[in-house]
Amino acid sequence: xxxxxxxxxxxxxxxxxxxxxxxxxxxSQYLAxxxxxxxxxxxxxxxxxxxxxxxMKVFISGFFVNAILAxxxxxxxxxxxVDIYLAAIIVFVGRMFNNLGIIRRYYLSKISEKSKKIREKxxx
Numbered sequence: 325x326x327x328x329x330x331x332x333x334x335x336x337x338x339x340x341x342x343x344x345x346x347x348x349x350x351x352s353q354y355l356a357x358x359x360x361x362x363x364x365x366x367x368x369x370x371x372x373x374x375x376x377x378x379x380m381k382v383f384i385s386g387f388f389v390n391a392i393l394a395x396x397x398x399x400x401x402x403x404x405x406v407d408i409y410l411a412a413i414i415v416f417v418g419r420m421f422n423n424l425g426i427i428r429r430y431y432l433s434k435i436s437e438k439s440k441k442i443r444e445k446x447x448x
Contacts, residue, residue: 326373330366353402354395357409361390364416367423374430390416 347355365387372378394412401408 326369326378353409354398357394357398357412358391360413360416360420361394362387364420364423365390367420367427371423371426374427 365383368386369378369383372383394409394416397412398409
């Protein structure tokens with residue numbers, strides 16, 4: 325189910341990318357932080373699926389709430405003339421790397437198990 329959602333989302337993103345014109349510079353900062361927040365949610369969803377505690381409600385709410393909060397922080401920082409969005413980027417990217425580490429370790433252990441089984445099978 326999750327893989328299908330990722331594939332549909334990627335196809336939808338490519339189609340929208342061809343349809344829409346170039347993003348104006350004035351909103352590019354908001355879009356960039358929203359994308360980083362959304363990617364954090366995606367990697368978190370994959371990691372929680374690996375841990376067997378994935379909840380679609382938590383994923384969807386986190387996806388949109390994180391993106392909206394990050395854009396609001398960017399707007400507030402712009403109004404205060406302070407780069408608050410940098411703090412959000414640091415937090416979201418840190419979480420992305422943490423979740424990516426969980427995903428990487430899971431698949432490395434799966435690959436190691438398969439190669440170990442193959443070696444044991446060859447010995448027999």
